[in-house]
Amino acid sequence: MGQSKKLGFWILTALVVGNMVGSGIFMIPRSLSESASPLGVLLAWSLTGFGVLMTTLVFGNLGMRKPDLNGGPQIYAKELFRKGSHAATLSGFMSSWGYWIGNLAGNIAIITTFASFLSTFFPILTSSAELFTFGGITVTTGNLLTFTVCTILLWSTHFTILRGLEKAGQLNFAATAAKVVGFFLFILVGLYAFQKTNILPFSAPRYDEAGHAIGLLGQVNSAALTTLWAFIGVESAVVFSSRAKKQTDVKRATILGLFIALAIYIGISMLVMGMLDQNTLIASEKPLVDAMVAVMGPIGGKILAGLGIISLLGSTIGWVMLSVEVPFQAAKQGLFLPSFLKENENGLPIFSLIVTNILGQLFIFSTISNSISAAFDFIITIATLSYLVPYFIASVFQLKLVMTGETYTSSRSRIVDGVIAVLSTLYSVWVIIAGTADMKTFLFGVALLASSVVFYGKVWKHKDSAADKERATA
Template sequence: ARLARMIPRAGGPYTYSRQGFGDFIGFLIAWGYWISLMCGNAAIAVAMVSYAGVFWPALSNSSGVAAAVAGGAVWLLTIVNVMGVKMAGRVQVVTTVLKLIPLILVATVGYAFFHPGNFVPLNVSGESNFAAITATATLTLWAFLGLESATIPAGDVIDPERTIPKATVLGTIFTAVLYILATAAVMGIIAPADLVASTAPFADAAQRMLGPWAAYFVAAGAAVSCFGALNGWILNQGQIPLAAARDGLFPKPFAKVGRSGAPNTALIISSIFVTILLATNFTRGLVGLFTFIILLATLTSLIPFVFAAAAQLIIFIREKKRFEGQRLTGASIVAVLAFLYSLWAVGGSGQETVYWGFLLLLAGIPVYVWIVWRRAKSEE
């Protein structure tokens, strides 16, 4: 929120990191965050298919059908976003209202069916409490990814210096309270052994609460929730490469916009990669696929968080005159804590996730070299 007030430009973590560290780190953060968005969209599409499987069992039994439906949702919402930010915003408002109803139902009525014994023992991993918390920190953070999303389309927001910080803080507080209440209720309703095997935990919890009709109601709400989240993230997956391309740090085609002002090329190329990721990983099964992709998405989003937190401190130090008379102690402490937490969460991602995440991040370096070469050649 503080960075959004300081740098009210489109690009979010990419823009802040570039301001603090320069072009190369800015490119790597844009590249890594773009990967995070594409991985996240694949994971959300998988979650949507899991809940839709309550109505259409073939989605849970056939990886081919599931991949086709997930890919279809990605491309439908890509078309919506190509039509412009206003159209994407209308879809977002409708899906947000619809998804709140089942979430609030579980977060309130669910406690009448709550069994505290489901939390005992609290740690079933066989590891120490610290090791167990570290291992699950990255998975937990997945639920809160997107808190930075309001900063990304800053160029299309009215009065971004005030609107974005307010949306970020209030949205995070409301979401955190609702998510904690709802997920705790689900964990109290369903026994741990059953919860681990569930592909639609909210629907299963609703069925145990109020019967089969509630399972269908909540599953529909969860599928709509995933559809709405996918819409918002597809918006962002076009905005990040657009901002970087305008700064000369991504290939020029990503800077092209259509008549609606949407970054059509960036949206289409991004969705192609999301589709490939879905098609090549559905053999893991829905639960295994979802877990792997959200770990990869969270890891690749944590790297921008690390650099954005450090960038805030660098900007404070480098631009002292700009902040004369302002108290920066609190903001600096928050930045340090965010930096340390992000590093800790990276450590909890697991060896396979860290391997693939950093491999994908480093794969961007040849692209940056090519961009610098093209830029130098054009200036000759």
């Protein structure tokens, strides 16, 4: 790939910010207010921000020390085992598989959220008028139109990316810049409309379903799990490290993107608490829109809906790019099905793009009925677990490098990186334990990873034949 077609610092930063600040920002204030008091929310953001920062530093450091391992944090799984062994290949393939499915499902969730924001301007998208019944599934006008809108967005993104990753990255940059400006303008409005009485008492108990009081530490624990989902995508620049103009840009873009997103998240979640009273906020289905309506009237709601549409357009481009790149880079490492190596004349992983979006189209069928949609929501819950495993893997691999001293010449940098790796590993373990506390979720998450074994034979066969060719030419 020519240098002019590679991704620069600002496009990488936009991918990080755009993929993190997607649909979640519009609902997180309500979820946080429900689970924690304002003090608990602030502490949860601080704790999660620190934990993710440690993981981000691990990503950046590994990108510098192991530039040949491209494609995302899940790639490091194979480095934890003996080189060329079944354990190394299988672990790399399974983690790449789970990470790919997680990206795929998450992207379709963003696309369907786009349709819900569009309904602010076109209410017919929510029409419950019945059109027909097929196989026990009742299809309404709103369902069919939502399906159509989501399909158009998916394939429009497909053809946009076909023009080249760099051009798609530029569009993502424009959309991300627009939404960052929009969110900071929202923060300015929030500062103007902020009412201190709405966040009082600043520290107060919350109650579970049984009516038992939840203290501050319990609130932070619960809220921190919610805030973590806001940072999914922080590794976006790492996934595209092989396409970066400079490897140093990957680490810088990841760290800057994290701090931009953190400023937006903390600013918006705290200010919305001051714009709406806590009871109204907890009951709200669209807190940011309701907050703007309270300040500016109906026009405020439309402005926020427009901002949501721009935000989700950028996120869709970024997440499709990410979903396509993951199996392609894994295949280059011998950790995915070899057919995903196919590229077009622009160096675009064409087979990965087509398969990823065809699977995405199948997921979009979840918008046809509420019953299918409920099943898809569960798939997303399971798929989110696939993000946590690569974060843990990257942290453990960094620990391995520190312990063996590989790539290190300075004891000082080794100690610093060791401390960061330990903190990142502890944070990842805590989140995985908390996220898999529900046994049903845990078992289905394991089943998702295990489903990859069906295709493992082809991966190993290709890797084995490639090794034979290498030995023959040596």
